[in-house]
Amino acid sequence: MTKAELKEFLDEKVALYNNPKFIESDPIQIPHQFSLKEDIEISGFLTATIAWGNRKMIINNAKRMMDLMGNSPYDFVMNHKEYHLDNLEPFVHRTFNSTDFKTFILALQNLYQNHGGLETFFTNNQQELSLQPAISAFKKHFFEVAHLPRTTKHISDPMQGSAAKRINMYLRWMVRQDNNGVDFGLWKNISAAALSCPLDVHSGNVARKLGLLTRKQNDGKALLELDTALRKLDKTDPVKYDFALFGLGVFEGF
Template sequence: MSFSFEQVKALLEDRYQRYNTPAFIPHDPVSVPHLFQQKQDIEIAGFFAAILAWGQRKTIINKCHELLQRLDNAPYQFITQHHDEDLKQLLGFKHRTFNDTDLLYLVYFFKWFYEQHDSLEEAFLGNPASPITCQKARLEHFYNLVFSLPEAPHRTRKHISTPAKKSACKRINMYLRWMVRNDERGVDFGIWNRIPAADLICPCDVHVQRVARRLGLIQRTQSDWAMAEELTQNLRLFDPDDPVKYDYALFGLGIEEKF
């Protein structure tokens, strides 16, 4: 069955309105950063919630709560003010293949980064004198920066995707959606203002991909960066300023309606 441009747009707009509400929050990993008010706490909790978004949503959320407890439910304060002895409470954390080696390094990286910067947004922007203006380059810069420290374990690289390896970068794109989109509907935070919503790339999990293919929004069969760009470019036909708002529609159609 094929759908016309008008049919697809009407469906996406309707489901965007239906699913982009506070009722979406409790059963989604975005609920984790919503536990906080301080910008840096939201950034850090959101980052870990996105990176650990692998598997059943209930399990992901429970694991994130465990991680936050190990960070004294104050992630920014713990990361910037902890003593070496405090790091012992991170030992033994594990979610799938993410373990305490990965956690300890990311805490180390964040401590190093926040000593020099106020917001994690700056990790995606490049040199202030010549800021990066391409979303693909922003994600590649972030990956390279995270693993630029000599202490970086090789094993941790698999937990942060980069377009340079042709990954669709679902989890980082989801994280950026949370931080950047600002439609005042209560789900996404909109606390970063130097990356335009128009530049965001749609997070592509299996549900989003299935629905997008059925609607004719992607032709590419391989799940990679080129597919994520293809989908986003087609979503821009419906809203060039905020294409990733339709992530709600595609995800909701896939998860809630088995479309």
């Protein structure tokens, strides 16, 4: 396949999967339940945090998270009392348990009170054509609050070699201007050109079969290689191809 043929093929798959029907079976449906900007940000962040494993389980547990916060995540983060945190005790998603959940609530409260919130933090820490250093800085500041060492594993650090799939997916949701109504495009001062593809087993395997990726591990070096290849196909909106790679892998068994 020539580069032009590959681009045409992938653009067709983007058109197929980047549409509102995608929302029905994807964790992005959780933040789509909200209209307040901060509710979308926080529900999206918490949903992305637990987005590994069975997709149905991810969606069900993310809904449970929202229920436990009274379906008002921003109000809960900013105004909860200590006894409200006790209500989170039953929650668990794989290795993310109630202790982690409580810590994330306190960390988000600190972020909004002292760092201007999620959008402001990432906007102020972005670099041209890469949000990976901002993710690393985010992890450092997010865990300024008291926490157990085990909880830090739930946010990846690209500067330690991680592909940081879940938080890159979250940033796609928040930043990418999507005329088809899937991604939110809430954060106006970050360029979609700086976004990185959420690299997981599905997108990685498809990317290798298409010659977009040669590295075998799904790590930070692989992410850089894939990002470089996708930016050659569309330098302004490279992460749109996540829809194509994911769709080919999950829905078509490519």
